Amino acid sequence: MALISQLFGDEIYDPFLSMVNKCPVLNTPTDWKETPEAHVFISDLPGLNKKEVNVEVDDERVLKIYGERKEEKDDKNVKWHRVERCRGEFRRSFRLPENVKTDGIKASMEDGVLVVTVPKQEVKKPEKKMIEIEEIKG
Numbered sequence: 001m002a003l004i005s006q007l008f009g010d011e012i013y014d015p016f017l018s019m020v021n022k023c024p025v026l027n028t029p030t031d032w033k034e035t036p037e038a039h040v041f042i043s044d045l046p047g048l049n050k051k052e053v054n055v056e057v058d059d060e061r062v063l064k065i066y067g068e069r070k071e072e073k074d075d076k077n078v079k080w081h082r083v084e085r086c087r088g089e090f091r092r093s094f095r096l097p098e099n100v101k102t103d104g105i106k107a108s109m110e111d112g113v114l115v116v117t118v119p120k121q122e123v124k125k126p127e128k129k130m131i132e133i134e135e136i137k138g
Contacts, residue, residue, distance in 0.1 A: 028090045030065070039100060039118040041065070043092065046112040047085070055107045055116055061100060065114065066091040099123045 030043040043065055045053060053067040068089045074080075096102070101121040108115050 028065070028092050030092055030094075032094065034120075036120075038120055039096065041094065041114075041116040041118070043114040043116075044112065045109070045114050048112060050109045053109065053114060055105075055114070057096070057102050057105060057118075061096040061098075061102060063094045063096055063105075063116065063118065064091065065093075065116065 028043055028045065030041055033040050033042075041063065045067070048067060048069065052069075053065065055063070055065050057063050066089070069085075069087050071087050096118060099120050099122070101119045104119040106117045
């Protein structure tokens, strides 16, 4: 333990925190809830504004939330003692169910919280059609 204290100072080394900061999924926590009217995705993106975040959906009903947390430009006289906030690109993808209306998706962002609302629609159930079986003669 003394060696860890020498290497990392008085604070205890947290390998989980280190993993979270390097993982683009864990550093963009997102909740997905379903209401009677919509699927709602809520992503915590502290320090970012809407110009730094992209939301798109493709033809295969995959919702993508991505962007980049830029590195801070430093003066050469600045000495960092600890860097825990994540930097770099992040990307989250969610396969949407069949009951979504992809042309009605809305997104809003306030105080670093992105809310994406995907409206639901009724899924038409396939109709059953009886096929008559013909008798083959001969």
